[in-house]
Amino acid sequence: QVQLVQSGAEVKKPGASVRVSCKSSGYTFTDYYMHWVRQAPGQGLEWMGWMNPNSGGTNYAQNFRGRVTMTRDTSITTAYMELRRLTSDDTAVYYCARDSGSTLYGTVFESWGQGALVTVSS
Amino acid sequence: DIQMTQSPSSLFASVGDRVAITCRASQSLDSHLNWYQQKPGRAPKLLIYAASSLQSGVPSRFSGSGSGADFTLTISSLQPEDFATYYCQQSYSTPLSFGGGTKVEIK
Numbered sequence: 563q564v565q566l567v568q569s570g571a572e573v574k575k576p577g578a579s580v581r582v583s584c585k586s587s588g589y590t591f592t593d594y595y596m597h598w599v600r601q602a603p604g605q606g607l608e609w610m611g612w613m614n615p616n617s618g619g620t621n622y623a624q625n626f627r628g629r630v631t632m633t634r635d636t637s638i639t640t641a642y643m644e645l646r647r648l649t650s651d652d653t654a655v656y657y658c659a660r661d662s663g664s665t666l667y668g669t670v671f672e673s674w675g676q677g678a679l680v681t682v683s684s
Numbered sequence: 685d686i687q688m689t690q691s692p693s694s695l696f697a698s699v700g701d702r703v704a705i706t707c708r709a710s711q712s713l714d715s716h717l718n719w720y721q722q723k724p725g726r727a728p729k730l731l732i733y734a735a736s737s738l739q740s741g742v743p744s745r746f747s748g749s750g751s752g753a754d755f756t757l758t759i760s761s762l763q764p765e766d767f768a769t770y771y772c773q774q775s776y777s778t779p780l781s782f783g784g785g786t787k788v789e790i791k
Binding site: 597606607608609621623624657662664666667668669670671672674675676677 | 715716718720727728729730733734737739771773775776777778779780781782783784785
């Protein structure tokens, strides 16, 4: 079965960077786009962007361009999301989410990681 | 960018009730609309994709309808495990976007 296992909670100071990992198993890692979605405490879901694990290509939401980098290591089937220049507004749970791979229905988040809480505090 | 508006933002219901949640997009999505359920402290779970297709393993009391810009998620008979927050998500174009959520609470 598909499993996405994320790294643990992090506490960072304003201005720092954070890297969250997402270890995939149960499917061919390079066959499905990986997305990142975040959720601030008590708030809704915000899409951050996607990465094509086959080519390494990316597409970032405008709100995060210049501050986010999504990468992968295919040898260990792991995706990464790095966010730089953190502020308190970046305090959130960060999820990786695998696309269903359908070309008919657009992006459907079929499987999710368990989430990684990133707290930004001085 | 496509804006997604859900209503209501919260509702109170009893076990056995029929519940309907609506989602309106700022432009037509054809049928590129998905629904998720999220319980506290957990990741969202896919319920419905392509507006009306039931994800494998999801109980048949959940159904989706609509096309264009107006969509509805219906729970035919609310069960105790259905008390959660529900989100719609458009998959028509990037940036992908979600509705603000509907919290279903016990009356």
